[in-house]
Amino acid sequence: MLDVHKSKPKDLESIARSGSPLRRIAARIPTYLTDVRENPAWLPMFLLARTMPFRRAHWLMAEPVPQISAPEPSMFGAIQAETVSAELKRTGIFIGLTLPPAIHEEIARFGQETPCFGNFERKLEFLAKDHAEAERRFGRTILSGHHFERVLQCEAAIAVQKDPLLLNVARHYLGGEAKLITTRLWWSFPTKSASDADLSRASFKYHFDLDDWRMLKFFFYLSDVDGDAGPHVYIRGSHNRRSIKHQITLLVGHPAEEVLKFYGEDSVLTLTGSAGTGFVEDPFGFHMGTLAKQTPRLMMEVGFGVSKPSKRRYHGEPVVR
Numbered sequence: 261m262l263d264v265h266k267s268k269p270k271d272l273e274s275i276a277r278s279g280s281p282l283r284r285i286a287a288r289i290p291t292y293l294t295d296v297r298e299n300p301a302w303l304p305m306f307l308l309a310r311t312m313p314f315r316r317a318h319w320l321m322a323e324p325v326p327q328i329s330a331p332e333p334s335m336f337g338a339i340q341a342e343t344v345s346a347e348l349k350r351t352g353i354f355i356g357l358t359l360p361p362a363i364h365e366e367i368a369r370f371g372q373e374t375p376c377f378g379n380f381e382r383k384l385e386f387l388a389k390d391h392a393e394a395e396r397r398f399g400r401t402i403l404s405g406h407h408f409e410r411v412l413q414c415e416a417a418i419a420v421q422k423d424p425l426l427l428n429v430a431r432h433y434l435g436g437e438a439k440l441i442t443t444r445l446w447w448s449f450p451t452k453s454a455s456d457a458d459l460s461r462a463s464f465k466y467h468f469d470l471d472d473w474r475m476l477k478f479f480f481y482l483s484d485v486d487g488d489a490g491p492h493v494y495i496r497g498s499h500n501r502r503s504i505k506h507q508i509t510l511l512v513g514h515p516a517e518e519v520l521k522f523y524g525e526d527s528v529l530t531l532t533g534s535a536g537t538g539f540v541e542d543p544f545g546f547h548m549g550t551l552a553k554q555t556p557r558l559m560m561e562v563g564f565g566v567s568k569p570s571k572r573r574y575h576g577e578p579v580v581r
């Protein structure tokens with residue numbers, strides 16, 4: 261039997277997320293080149309959107325919100341986009357978007373019945389219930405399972421993606437030009453065999469997203485998430501206040517000590533909740549997924565931005581292969 265404890269970070273994605281800073285940057289160069297070729301405007305964004313002066317200048321160019329005479333009904337009830345946007349501007353996060361049971365149960369069923377791809381690798385395909393067996397079969401620690409474009413076959417997921425409240429909030433927060441840029445559905449798995457390299461992956465450490473000048477991500481739990489199921493963590497207020505060091509850095513991931521020293525322990529928000537719990541955040545604020553210790557977590561993301569969406573990032577594939 262293969263010993264999954266010995267799994268080494270030898271693939272590009274692992275190096276890009278867990279190697280030394282220089283190796284991490286070097287491993288991402290093919291991805292960066294593809295991004296520039298696909299959209300040359302990506303380069304100035306990538307270099308400058310991490311600095312507060314340039315970000316603020318870009319926010320000043322936000323287009324006005326189009327006037328809608330009668331908003332269409334939303335599955336989230338009477339929540340006002342203006343209220344959500346005001347809270348996002350203040351803290352970077354709004355909590356309190358609850359999916360109707362029929363919707364989150366259908367997406368969860370889809371997630372259970374549809375094979376996912378482990379660690380972003382299309383050759384590691386398995387059903388979530390067979391995770392332990394898949395780790396043995398592939399001889400690898402498998403921390404995540406993405407459904408990639410398959411999520412678009414799930415009608416309930418599409419209903420969430422197209423819910424008028426999401427675009428309305430995005431327009432109020434990001435500006436009238438807000439557009440859909442990501443739709444992801446993925447599992448985070450507890451594993452007994454994670455190495456230190458696996459655990460130091462960027463998504464398990466505080467990081468900020470830098471895929472666009474202005475972004476917004478809606479997250480929905482499709483399984484119950486307690487402290488042992490890898491809750492999402494967000495640092496309130498970090499979306500509009502940044503130390504100089506974290507503005508000139510080339511890396512998006514930073515050690516917890518550095519982040520907490522600047523923002524304070526009381527800024528940390530750990531998001532637990534039952535299946536159906538949803539929240540929306542400005543992902544330029546520091547955030548992370550935590551390791552699922554006991555229970556797998558199934559989560560969906562619907563992301564909005566203001567620039568041409570990247571084809572590759574649409575379903576969360578982070579590195580060119």
Ligand SMILES: O=C(O)CCC(=O)C(=O)O
Pocket residue numbers: 463469491492493543547548549550561
């Ligand atoms: O898995 C999580 O809770 C975090 C996801 C994340 O870091 C991201 O989408 O940038």
